Amino acid sequence: MERAAAQCVQWLLQHKGGFNRYTIICGKGNNGGDGLAIGRLLQERGIEVVIYILEFGHLGSTDFQVNLQRLHDRHIQPHFIQTESGFPQLAPTDLVIDALFGSGLNRPLDGLAAALVNHLNAQGVPIISIDVPSGMLLEESSAQGPVIRAGHTLSFQNTKMAFLLPENGAFTGQVHVLDIGLHKGFSENAPYTLIDQKLVGTIYKSRSPFGHKGNFGHVLMVGGATGKMGAMVLSAKAALRAGAGLVSVLVPRIGYFVVQTAVPEAMCMTEAGEEKLTEFNIESFRYEAIGIGPGMGTAAETQKGFSTLLSNLEYPVVLDADALNCLAQQPTLLSTLPKGSILTPHQKEFERLFGICENDFARIQLAQEMARQYGLYIILKGHHSLVAAPDGQAFFNSTGNAGMATGGSGDVLTGILTSLLGQGYTSLHACILGVYLHGLAGDIGVQQLSEEALVAGDIVAHLGAAFRQIRSQA
Secondary structure, three states, X not given: XXXXXXXXXXXXXXXXXXOOEEEEEEOOOHHHHHHHHHHHHHHHOOOOEXXXXXXXOOOOOHHHHHHHHHHHHOOOOOEEEOOHHHOOOOOOOEEEEEEOOOOOOOOOXXXXXXXXXXXHHHOOOOEXXXXXOOOOOOOOOOOOOOOOOOOEEEEEOOOOHHHHOHHXXXXXXXXXXXXXXXOOHHHHOOOOEEEOHHHHHHHOOOOOOOOOHHHHOEEEEEXXXXXXXXXXXXXXXXXXXXXXXXXXXXXXXXXXXXXXHHOOOOXXXXXXXXXXXXXXXXXXXXXXXEEEOOOOOOOHHHHHXXXXXXXXXXXXXXXXXXXXXXXXXXXXXXXXXXOOOEEOOOHHHHHHHHOOOOOHHHHHHHHHHHHHHHOOEEEEOXXXXXXXXXXXXXXXXXXXXXXXXXXXHHHHHHHHHHHHXXXXXXXXXXXXXXXXXXXXXXXXXXXXXXXXXXXXXXXXXXXXXXXXXXXXXX
C-alpha cells in the first residue's frame, strides 16, 4: 500500500500539479487506506489536503486503520461523512481523489455511498480514481448503480479487463497502470492475456534471406458486388502489404477492371455473375488461405453459392462482413465451418450471428462459448478487440485508436489475417499478430494524420512502418 501510494503521489505531482487543494474521498477498506496514505504523503510535501471518510459505523480494514493512525500521529484530522449534509463542497480549483471503493466491490452502490458518488459526479471538478472508479464492478456490468466518472484512473500492476470494455470508458477516463512491484504470479491469475509488443515479439517470424514468393503463401480474397468493390481493393492491398507471396482476387465480372487497375500486384478472376458472386468456383487446393466477405452482398444467389463453397473447404478460412451476414441468415452453416476458422464480427454482426447481449461482459462470455462450441476463433472488433479462442483463452488487443472507426477498416483486417494464415501462422497467432499489427498501423497513421483524417487506406499504407517497429523490438 505504501508503494502504491508513493507511485500515485509521484504521478499526481508530475501530471496534476497546480491545484489549490486536493480533496481525498475515502472508504474504509484498502482502497480508502490507499487514499489516506496518498493524503499523508501529499501533506508531507507541503500540499493542502482535505480528507473525507465515508462512515459506516464499524472499523475499517487493518491497513486502513494503520494509515488512519498515521494521520492522527501527524495531527491530520479527516472529516467523517455520516449524512448527505456532510458531503464536501468543492471549489473549481479542487482536485478530487476518489478512494472510496476499489476492486473488491462486488455489488452496485446504494444508500449514502450511491448519493455521495452522484454528488461528486455533479460537481464538475476533475476526479482521479485510485485502483478503479468507485462503483465499478470488475466481473459484471456496472449499469445497476452509480459509478464515479473519472478523468484519469491510477491502477496497479496490470490492466483490468473491465477497463478494456466500451461500456466502462465513460467512467475510467485515461487509465494509467503503475508498477508497484507485485509478485509475477499476480499477473498470471488474470482471466485474459493482453496482446502487447512482448507477446507479439514471440510470434513474429522474420523472413529467410533466401525466401521467394512461393514461401510466403498464395492467398485468395473473395467478395465484391456492384458499388462495393472498394472493400475488395482494400482487403487485397492489405493482404499484399501484410506479406503474402501471391494474392488472387475472385470478384463478379463488374469488378475486373477495378481490381486490375487499383491492385496491379494481385491476380484477378471473375465468374459468371455480372454484378454479384453466384457460383464461387474455387479450386481451394491452390491456396494456402482464403478470406471471404468484403463487399460481397447477401443476395439469394450469393448465399447459395457461399453455402456450397463452405461445404467444400477443408482448412481454416477468414470470414468477415457479408460472409458473416450470410452465416447469420443460414446459422446451420456455422457447424460446417472448418475448425480453426476466423470470424471477425463487429458488435452488430456478432448480434446477428449469436444474439443480443445485455452488456459487454455477457458479450465476451458468449463469444468464448461460441468459439468453444464451434471450434472457431472469434475476433470481436472494438477499441480493444477481443480474440476468443476455442480452448477458452481470451486475448485483448492493446493497439488501435478511435480514428480507425471508419469504413473499410475491417476489410483491411480481413486481408491482414488471410495473409498471415497463408504465410503459415497458426489461426491463433494470425489473430494475435493480425489485430496488433492492424491497430499499430492505425496508431502510426494517426500520429501523422489525426484521428479525424485517418481512412482505411492509411492503415494499409502504414503496415510497413508497423512491421519495422515489431521487428526492431522482437
